[in-house]
Amino acid sequence: MLPGLTELELAHAEAELGFALPPDPRVVLAAGLPSGPGWAHPRGPPIVNSVMGMKRRMFKDLAPMLWYSFAQIPLYLYPFLNTTSKAKSFEYLRLASLNVIDALVKVDDTETVNFLVTSQVIPLCLPIMETDSELPKLVATSIARKIMLDASGLQYICATADRFFEAAMALAAMVSALAEQPSGRLLKHVVRYYLRLTDNPRARDALQICLPQALKDGTFDHCLQDDPATRCCLQQLLDNLGAPVGGGAPRPGGGGGAEKMEFMLVGSCSLQRARGTGKWTIDMMGPTWQ
Incomplete structure (x- = not known):
C-alpha cells in the first residue's frame, strides 16, 4: 500500500x-x-x-x-426501503438507508436527481411517507421534495395522472394523520411539497379540487403559530390555488366499494384498487390529464 x-x-x-x-x-x-x-x-x-x-x-x-x-450505492439500499415490517429493527434500517439518500439530494446536482428519479426512488419513498413513523416519514418526504425542486423531478411526478395521484394520496394520508397528531417539522415539508406541485399547471388544476380541507380551514393554525416561514408557504399555496375555505378533500378508504376493493374519491376523480395491491385505477371525471 x-x-x-x-x-x-x-x-x-x-x-x-x-x-x-x-x-x-x-x-x-x-x-x-x-x-x-x-x-x-x-x-x-x-x-x-x-x-x-x-x-x-x-x-x-x-x-x-x-x-x-x-x-451505485443507493441501488443497494432500495431493497431496505421496500420492507414493510413495523418492527423497530426494520424501521431503523429504512431510516438509515433514507439518510444516505437524503445526503445525496442535499447537493444541488441535476445528474444526481436524474439518477434517483430514473432508479425509481420516489415510489419507494411514498409508502414510507404514508404509513411509517415520524422520523422515516420526515426523511422520505424531505427526499421527495428536494428531488422535485429540480425540474426533472417535478416533471417525473406530474408526467402522468397515476404518478401524481399516488403522491397526492400519500400527502393526503399524512395531512389526515397530522390533523390528529400534529408535528410542525413534518408539516412544513408537506406544505412545501404541495407548494412545489403548484408550479406544474396540471398538478395545480388537480390540487384546486383535491387539496385536503385541513390545510384550508385553519386546522394547523396552532401548530404553525411559531413557524412564520411555513405559514407564509401555506398562504402562498392557497393563493396559488385560489382555494376558498371549504371544498373537497381526499378521503382515503372512503366510499362504499365492494368487499375486496378500496375506493378513494379525490375531488372529481374516482380511484380504486384491489385490496393488497399497489396499482390504482384512475377514472378522471374532471380535468383531463394530458
Missing part, C-alpha cells in the same frame, strides 16, 4: 483528468493507494518513476472505478 494523495495532488490529478471526484472517493484515495501486480510501480516509463507520477497513474486507474462504485 502506498501513501494516499494529498489535497494538492488530488487537485492536480483532477485538473489533468478534467473532472472532480465527490467527497467519499476523495477520502478513499487520500487514505492510500494499492501497489503490486497490475498497479503502477517504479519500473515504468520516466513519468511514473517519481512518486507523483506513480500516484497520478494510480488515480487514473482508480478514479473511474471508485466513481462508478459510489454512484
Whole structure:
C-alpha cells in the first residue's frame, strides 16, 4: 500500500483528468493507494518513476472505478426501503438507508436527481411517507421534495395522472394523520411539497379540487403559530390555488366499494384498487390529464 494523495495532488490529478471526484472517493484515495501486480510501480516509463507520477497513474486507474462504485450505492439500499415490517429493527434500517439518500439530494446536482428519479426512488419513498413513523416519514418526504425542486423531478411526478395521484394520496394520508397528531417539522415539508406541485399547471388544476380541507380551514393554525416561514408557504399555496375555505378533500378508504376493493374519491376523480395491491385505477371525471 502506498501513501494516499494529498489535497494538492488530488487537485492536480483532477485538473489533468478534467473532472472532480465527490467527497467519499476523495477520502478513499487520500487514505492510500494499492501497489503490486497490475498497479503502477517504479519500473515504468520516466513519468511514473517519481512518486507523483506513480500516484497520478494510480488515480487514473482508480478514479473511474471508485466513481462508478459510489454512484451505485443507493441501488443497494432500495431493497431496505421496500420492507414493510413495523418492527423497530426494520424501521431503523429504512431510516438509515433514507439518510444516505437524503445526503445525496442535499447537493444541488441535476445528474444526481436524474439518477434517483430514473432508479425509481420516489415510489419507494411514498409508502414510507404514508404509513411509517415520524422520523422515516420526515426523511422520505424531505427526499421527495428536494428531488422535485429540480425540474426533472417535478416533471417525473406530474408526467402522468397515476404518478401524481399516488403522491397526492400519500400527502393526503399524512395531512389526515397530522390533523390528529400534529408535528410542525413534518408539516412544513408537506406544505412545501404541495407548494412545489403548484408550479406544474396540471398538478395545480388537480390540487384546486383535491387539496385536503385541513390545510384550508385553519386546522394547523396552532401548530404553525411559531413557524412564520411555513405559514407564509401555506398562504402562498392557497393563493396559488385560489382555494376558498371549504371544498373537497381526499378521503382515503372512503366510499362504499365492494368487499375486496378500496375506493378513494379525490375531488372529481374516482380511484380504486384491489385490496393488497399497489396499482390504482384512475377514472378522471374532471380535468383531463394530458
